[in-house]
Amino acid sequence: GDSVTQMEGPVTLSEEAFLTINCTYTATGYPSLFWYVQYPGEGLQLLLKATKADDKGSNKGFEATYRKETTSFHLEKGSVQVSDSAVYFCALSDGSSGYSTLTFGKGTMLLVSP
Amino acid sequence: DVKVTQSSRYLVKRTGEKVFLECVQDMDHENMFWYRQDPGLGLRLIYFSYDVKMKEKGDIPEGYSVSREKKERFSLILESASTNQTSMYLCASSTTGGSNTGELFFGEGSRLTVL
Numbered sequence: 001g002d003s004v005t006q007m008e009g010p011v012t013l014s015e016e017a018f019l020t021i022n023c024t025y026t027a028t029g030y031p032s033l034f035w036y037v038q039y040p041g042e043g044l045q046l047l048l049k050a051t052k053a054d055d056k057g058s059n060k061g062f063e064a065t066y067r068k069e070t071t072s073f074h075l076e077k078g079s080v081q082v083s084d085s086a087v088y089f090c091a092l093s094d095g096s097s098g099y100s101t102l103t104f105g106k107g108t109m110l111l112v113s114p
Numbered sequence: 115d116v117k118v119t120q121s122s123r124y125l126v127k128r129t130g131e132k133v134f135l136e137c138v139q140d141m142d143h144e145n146m147f148w149y150r151q152d153p154g155l156g157l158r159l160i161y162f163s164y165d166v167k168m169k170e171k172g173d174i175p176e177g178y179s180v181s182r183e184k185k186e187r188f189s190l191i192l193e194s195a196s197t198n199q200t201s202m203y204l205c206a207s208s209t210t211g212g213s214n215t216g217e218l219f220f221g222e223g224s225r226l227t228v229l
Contacts, residue, residue, distance in 0.1 A: 032216045043118070043204060043220035044157075051216075089156065093216035101147070101172070102218055106156035 002027045006090045006105035013080055013112050021075040021108045023064075023090035031092040033057075033066050033073040034102065038087045047075075047088070085112045117141075118221035120205050126227045133192040135224050137205030144210050146188035147218065148172075148180065151202040160203075163188055164210070195228045202226075 006023045013019060025031065032051045036044040048057030053068035062077045073090060090105040121136035139146065147162040149172075159172030161180040169180050177199060181189045188207075192199055202225050206218040 034216070036218075036220075041222075043222045044206075044218070045220065046217050049217065101159060101162060102216065104149075104157040106154060 002031070002092060002094055002103045004090050004092055004103055004105035006088075006108050008106075009087075009109035011108060011110045013110070015082055015112055015114055016079045017112075019075070019077040019080045019084075019110065021088055021090075021110070023073045023075065023105060025071050025073065025090075025092050027071075027092055027094060027103075029094060031094050033064070034091040034093070035062070035064055035073070035075050036089040036091060036104075038089065038107070040086070044089060080110070080112045082112045082114055085110055118205055118207055118219050120203075120221040120224045122224050123222065124225050124227075126229065127195050128229055129196060131195050131228075133195050133226065133228075135190040135192075135203055135205075135226070137188045137190070137221055138186050139188075139205075139207040139219070140186065141207060141209070141219065142185070143207035143219070144185075145208045146182065147206040147208075148178075148188070148190045149204045149206065150174070151204055151223070157204065160190065195226075197228050200226060200228045 003026045034049045035047040037047045038044045048059040050057040050066035056065045064075045087107045087109045089107045091102045118139045148160040149157040163169045163182040179191045202223050204223050205221040
């Protein structure tokens with residue numbers, strides 16, 4: 001079945017450092033790919049998405065490019081802030097049905113210090 | 115603001131009790147989902163529904179049931195709560211088709227502790 005593997009955390013960075021969180025996937029067909037973020041005490045919210053190969057999703061300074069050849073969707077940000085401290089989830093949607101269930105990775109906690 | 119609202123943020127129940135977790139969405143979405151979130155395991159799908167009175171098992175349906183009598187409301191039921199059901203439960207909804215296909219909108223979660 002479909003699966004998502006993302007790097008284990010926590011990832012600890014100083015403010016203004018460069019961030020990469022790796023995500024690779026296994027899926028049949030042509031999934032859509034997502035990054036969700038969960039701030040402390042809150043539910044998940046969509047950060048960015050890409051629906052086909054070579055698409056780049058971007059939002060709030062975060063970017064990720066859908067790489068079909070390496071089955072990857074790594075999350076990057078050039079300069080992190082303390083307010084980016086959260087848990088980040090990579091996910092895929094198989095898109096084979098109208099209701100599109102998502103398969104999530106286990107999440108990566110990011111801690112940014114001043 | 116579009117919203118998914120879960121009725122209880124925190125619950126404490128005893129082993130063997132029947133537990134209801136309620137979720138309401140105001141976006142007229144066709145699809146609704148229940149996930150549980152556990153440290154080190156991420157999110158796992160319990161049940162989902164793509165229409166009123168319809169339900170489908172997810173990856174870990176054992177020990178749970180669901181009810182969807184109205185489009186906006188999706189309930190998760192623990193018939194006889196057990197300690198291994200202590201977890202964070204997340205409700206989500208999505209629409210079918212259009213530019214948002216695949217995107218889930220989540221509630222804030224219900225943290226259940228079973229003693």
